[in-house]
Amino acid sequence: MLIKGALVVDPAQALEAPMDLLLADGKIALLSPPGTIPGEGRRVVEARGLVLTPGLIDMHVHLREPGEEYKETIETGTRAAAQGGFTAVAAMPNTSPVNDTASVSRYIREQAAAAGLARVYPVAAISMGSRGESLSEFGDQKEAGAVAVSDDGKPVMSSMLMRRALEYARTFDLPVISHSEDLQLRGQGVMHEGLVSLTLGLKGIPAAAEEIMVFRDLALAGLTGARLHIAHVSTAGAVELIRRAKAAGFKVSAETAPHYFSLTDAAVGGYDTNAKVNPPLRTEADLAAIKEGLRDGALDAIASDHAPHSTLEKDLEFEAAAFGLIGLETSLGLSLKLVHEGVLSLSQLIAKMSLNAARILGLPGGTLAVGAPADLTLIDLDREWTVDAGKFASKSRNCPFHGWTLKGRAVMTLVGGKIVSSEQSAVSRKGRG
Numbered sequence: 001m002l003i004k005g006a007l008v009v010d011p012a013q014a015l016e017a018p019m020d021l022l023l024a025d026g027k028i029a030l031l032s033p034p035g036t037i038p039g040e041g042r043r044v045v046e047a048r049g050l051v052l053t054p055g056l057i058d059m060h061v062h063l064r065e066p067g068e069e070y071k072e073t074i075e076t077g078t079r080a081a082a083q084g085g086f087t088a089v090a091a092m093p094n095t096s097p098v099n100d101t102a103s104v105s106r107y108i109r110e111q112a113a114a115a116g117l118a119r120v121y122p123v124a125a126i127s128m129g130s131r132g133e134s135l136s137e138f139g140d141q142k143e144a145g146a147v148a149v150s151d152d153g154k155p156v157m158s159s160m161l162m163r164r165a166l167e168y169a170r171t172f173d174l175p176v177i178s179h180s181e182d183l184q185l186r187g188q189g190v191m192h193e194g195l196v197s198l199t200l201g202l203k204g205i206p207a208a209a210e211e212i213m214v215f216r217d218l219a220l221a222g223l224t225g226a227r228l229h230i231a232h233v234s235t236a237g238a239v240e241l242i243r244r245a246k247a248a249g250f251k252v253s254a255e256t257a258p259h260y261f262s263l264t265d266a267a268v269g270g271y272d273t274n275a276k277v278n279p280p281l282r283t284e285a286d287l288a289a290i291k292e293g294l295r296d297g298a299l300d301a302i303a304s305d306h307a308p309h310s311t312l313e314k315d316l317e318f319e320a321a322a323f324g325l326i327g328l329e330t331s332l333g334l335s336l337k338l339v340h341e342g343v344l345s346l347s348q349l350i351a352k353m354s355l356n357a358a359r360i361l362g363l364p365g366g367t368l369a370v371g372a373p374a375d376l377t378l379i380d381l382d383r384e385w386t387v388d389a390g391k392f393a394s395k396s397r398n399c400p401f402h403g404w405t406l407k408g409r410a411v412m413t414l415v416g417g418k419i420v421s422s423e424q425s426a427v428s429r430k431g432r433g
């Protein structure tokens with residue numbers, strides 16, 4: 001296959017230029033100036049006017065399989081990924097059973113291979129059952145394909161267990177992903193603690209509940225020399241702690257999610273349970289600090305924290321509803337706003353949505369270098385579209401962005417050279433022009 005005339009954006013090669021890309025045997029065979037690769041005898045995709053990037057990688061999703069297939073399956077979740085422009089996702093372990101043994105990781109990979117829509121990299125549980133009592137077998141899990149360890153959904157409350165997890169993970173060169181939350185301080189909180197929670201009469205979760213644990217885990221990363229990754233950063237204070245730890249040379253990386261730079265706690269105003277997420281939506285000042293952290297590099301990656309829930313868990317009074325929102329199909333559109341606003345260059349954004357995740361998790365991909373897997377995303381930057389959660393490939397509908405107009409979307413996604421999602425009409429329309 002030959003993809004012709006797209007603006008190729010590949011941060012790994014500091015490349016942002018119109019190029020033709022030749023694919024062969026599931027890999028990138030040749031990258032060359034426009035018009036220099038003959039199209040005869042090849043399938044040609046005319047991509048003038050589109051942006052071609054390394055396949056986007058979402059390093060934080062919940063696919064719910066095994067155990068909660070009524071919310072999402074590996075097939076529906078990876079279809080949502082492909083639709084959203086993602087060629088690879090890291091699957092969090094809070095399934096049922098929890099991914100605390102190698103057989104669960106193997107099962108996840110088999111299901112993903114059978115669906116054939118996106119690469120799925122399991123994240124293994126830190127502790128058995130994510131109960132925070134005893135460590136799982138990291139070595140077995142690494143052999144089974146796990147790329148990181150985390151008890152995501154829950155913090156590791158014991159500092160001693162977290163220390164041991166970091167030491168153990170270090171021997172396998174696995175990053176430890178911290179869901180940073182002090183459960184006692186969170187208490188019965190259901191949204192950010194501030195003016196809005198006071199007005200609504202809902203119990204609050206203070207920013208400090210996140211920051212205390214970010215600080216603890218940074219301290220433990222310093223103690224152990226292990227690789228630490230902070231998940232779903234939502235507060236200004238957490239951004240600043242990570243910034244300082246990086247300046248001090250700690251092996252730390254961090255991600256935020258599109259909802260933390262797109263929404264504030266005001267979104268909870270109508271008791272909309274789709275805006276109930278953990279960590280909670282914060283304030284305008286936090287939102288600004290998240291953007292600044294993305295801009296100056298304190299935050300390495302954007303991950304959706306795609307967390308599907310059915311109406312059974314969401315059509316409830318706010319206190320009783322589950323935490324989480326779906327993000328795979330809106331992540332790129334929301335994140336492109338950072339480019340349209342001038343917060344990030346396009347190349348910086350693509351690094352945060354692909355290359356940096358690949359580097360943190362040690363994945364193939366994240367680049368369009370010759371020899372890399374042909375995992376690609378074609379993006380129409382100008383395309384305005386309206387979010388219609390009813391049309392999502394995801395099984396769940398818990399999306400607070402329903403009805404929003406976004407600018408820019410993936411129009412074709414390829415994994416290993418195979419088209420897994422495509423809006424053929426959009427490609428040819430732009431391609432002709």
Ligand code: DOR
Nearest residue numbers: 062153277278307323324
């Ligand atoms: O909002 C959230 N939903 N935060 C988490 O940490 C877990 C996730 C889930 O699994 O639903």
Ligand code: ZN
Nearest residue numbers: 152153179231
């Ligand atoms: Zn989490």
